[in-house]
Amino acid sequence: MTLTIDFSVILILIAGIWQFRAPRRAKTGNLTAAFALMCAFFLVLYRNGILDAGVVILSLLGGAIAGYAVARAVSMIQIPAMVAFQHGAGGVAAFLVSLVELTRSSHALEPVSEISGLLGMTIGALTFSGSMVASAKLSNRMRQTQQILPGHQMLLWWNIGGLFFVGGLSFYITSELVWVVYLIQILLSVLFGILFSVRIGGADMPVLISFLNATAGLAASFCGMVIGNQLLIAFGATVAASGSILTHVMCKAMNRNLFRVFFPKTVKKNGAVGKKASTVASPPPHAANHSDPEEINAQEPFTKAINIIKQAHSIIIVPGYGMALAKAQTEVVELANRLIAGGSTVQYAIHPVAGRMPGHMNVLLAEAGVDYDMLVEMEAINPEFQSTDLVLVVGACDVVNPAAIDVEGTPISGMPILMAHEAKHVVCCNFDEKPGYSGVENPLYSNGNTILLAGDAKKTVQRLLDALTEKQSGEMPADKTDQDSTPDAVQALSRAKRIVIIPGYGMALAKAQFDIVELGNILQQKGAQVDYAIHPVAGRMPGHMNVLLAEADVDYENLIEMEEANPGFAETDVAMVVGACDVVNPAAIKQNGTPISGMPILMAHEARTVIVCNMDKKPGYSGVENPLYDNENTIMLLGDARLTAKKLIETFQAEGG
Template identity: 40%
Template sequence: MNNTLLTGIELSYLVAAALFIVGLKKLGSPATARQGNVIAAVGMLIAIVATLIDQSIVSYELIIVGIVIGSLIGAVTAQKVAMTEMPQMVGIFNGVGGAASALVAVGEYWRLLDKGTNIGFDAVLIAILGILIGGVTFTGSILAFAKLQGLVSGSPVTFPFQQPFNASLLLAFLAGSVYLFIHPTSPEILLALVAISLVFGVMFVLPIGGGDMPVVISLLNSFSGVAASVVGFILYNNMLIIAGALVGASGLILTQIMCKAMNRSLTSVLFTAFGGETSGTGNGATATDKTVHAIDAEESAMMLGYARNVVIVPGYGMAVAQAQHTIRELAEQLEKMGVEVRYAIHPVAGRMPGHMNVLLAEANVPYNQLYDMDDINPEFERTDVALVIGANDVVNPAARHDNTSPIYGMPILEVDKAHHTIVIKRSMKSGFAGIENELFYDDKTFMLFGSAQDVVANLVSQVKQLQ
């Protein structure tokens, strides 16, 4: 390849990297997220075209076949996957990225073996890291998908001697790695390391409960980026190194944000099996000790329609019922009556970071009505009605004062400070944390039972009659 063409490829990579960074910046706001996605996609297109120019990689025929198959799968999936299943889809994407990185690491190592090339320390190290991170990301993401999809229990799964077993896996991987450094032409050891990394990925996610899934999703996303970056070194591809590093860093930052929103450290998320099914409120009280104030749609509509301001708090129950479009319609009807409507978004509401933002954006809810937790909490004391739709743990006041509660110290949306609170839920069943929500028994709280889709549709009808 002549120097001019090589320079053109490197400049294309530089432009693509700049577009990635700009795209990530714009993804930080709901108002510019779509534009950021397009910009990053253009950057990826430039990077792919520049890479395809290097014919030493693989034949164009195989590349075209791969693009066609992948595009068909992606297009069909995008059409069929519901918005409620977006966390599962993200989990699968993370897994596919990890698997691709691990396969490239193994394939490149095997190519060096077949060529009889002297495999140096750096090549062995990069291959081992690619296998470890990629393998863990693949099986960990598949298990996360299974938990979110309900194929596997969402509660933490533990068994006797689990930690010693995990430690033995890690020691076995380290021992195999050392042996491979000494005897780099040992493909059977390489395959053994692949098997260990796959098992370790399962063991990594198995003890993590459903309540911690937003953290796990973002962490595995970071892993997939790091794996891609590592593989970039073995392929001597600067674009892959940069893109992987950006994904890895952004995923890690998001993981830290999620942990902060839950007031938990990453180590406690990974090793304390939080999120199992428990009973009680965390302080020994039971549901039978308190009274629930039920309300019907007509009374709720009157409270909402004659309020000055309403704050809507969406949760996973809204996602399950696919009620985001009906909620937007309710907000529009309330605004026609002069009610100020805002939405309060908790960072870990739902099953992945930004889950509620994605759903509300899909329903064309105005971006300026979405408020982060820190911005909306001071406003609840001046709010006439807080309408909680399918949220649970993120509005539980026990997080503020009950030091025996598993969620103690977690920042919450302080809806209990509103003048009145209406909670739409199917039942009194606990959330991911597995504890009773004391908000439901508050004197200012009214429970409106039923599917969010049906209940909100009824509210829309009742509010229209008030106009």
């Protein structure tokens, strides 16, 4: 029965880990794995009894409060350092439990258990010290580059020899003195962890993090053997296996031998590397032909970048640790959505070691709402760079550094990189042109096809976003560009007793649902009746608009279907279109032979006033021009729907204040 229960808990853990294979199920997988660990915890308490309930409760409360406080305080930037710290905490737990079991005089240990305890104590102690060094490096409390001591290699080998000697001696020493030997073993293990981790820096840090993940699991597994706990053995082995696989993946991504990561050859100083590297990786021949060189060179870098972005049809965004530091992921995603709405193809190129831990960029972009299908791994994206109009580098350096290919003897020599320099144009939104984590100068910055927009990545990307918004607003017809239509829209909304808001896919792209609902709530407080008219095919799937508006806490009773909404438009004061086109296009009624001819639409054009909050006047998904935009009763507020809504909100709040 005991084995059956244990295997059931292990299967729950495996089921949780299995869900990690799909990003959309990862959160559920995490909760499933946590449930398995909780079950294991209560099983251990049940089987072994509780000698002092007060100590257990206080320990649980202390750990829970500390964990909650850390989780609340740690930002996405600090996650790599926190992960390293957690590995160290696991190492401490493993070596303390192993030490207690080895020094207990109440029972004699079997040889296998004694060996397991010694290994658990040794590996746990070196995991602790190595993780603390890694955490200090990642949190900038230590110099992040390699730190090599005089005779470092010899010190490591002597340390390893000492571990084997003292460990072997512990089997022959008397029980009265064995604790002294164990203490020496722990000190040697801690020293070894410091010696091997302190010399690792630069782009090899993700390898170190993965390796420490494996050693923490291995220490826990040996700890489980010494205390005879099957669940701890299985859980620890699972962590060790996953960490080992991840270490292999990281080494492959870095084109590194694991032995050479921890026992690297002496590298050349990089003072001259930048000069040598600056002569390599010249821009591809087609780069100069994409735009008129004289025209581009006559412009300021920012203006050049805007013009190139406007011309680009295919765009690859390369995020890096600088994006994380600047907390620019939300602005990057907004810019990408703007470019997609303008007809460009956008992908995100993910280098396996971008950031400070495996999957760092994936997590940041997922947090910002990027569809996982838009994230492309290095092997898949590299062949596409040559045919790409523009690469937008945001806070990345080493992972796009051509010196890794062309210069020998550097910390990144031989490391596979994202081949950004092969694109027609490269725009770098980096803080400056200093070397990255590896300390190797990046010749990409001096290439003829590269524009460096130095400064805080968040501010730079926001400037690009604002400039593109102004540019697109400037494309309105002459009669619309000479004046800001916002006052007209505010006046119409202020007088309206009945308002119908019509959401569309553009609202989803702009992530404007929260702002639109906030505006709707303000109008309701002013005495207007506000409803949301839902077309059955608005968005990209059935119920798309319903889900978005429900997410923004719209009362279900305020969502009205097309058949119910259409008879009331003639009595509606304002129909407010937000990112919708085809579903309100009168051409579906009046023109034959188009892709939407005969399609039922929302009769927004019958309202007394129509306010259109769309990106531009271009046709919708069908490609059919929309005559609604030119109606006498239509007010056009072109640009990002979210920004338009915010402007309207601010105007009403100012009036109310």
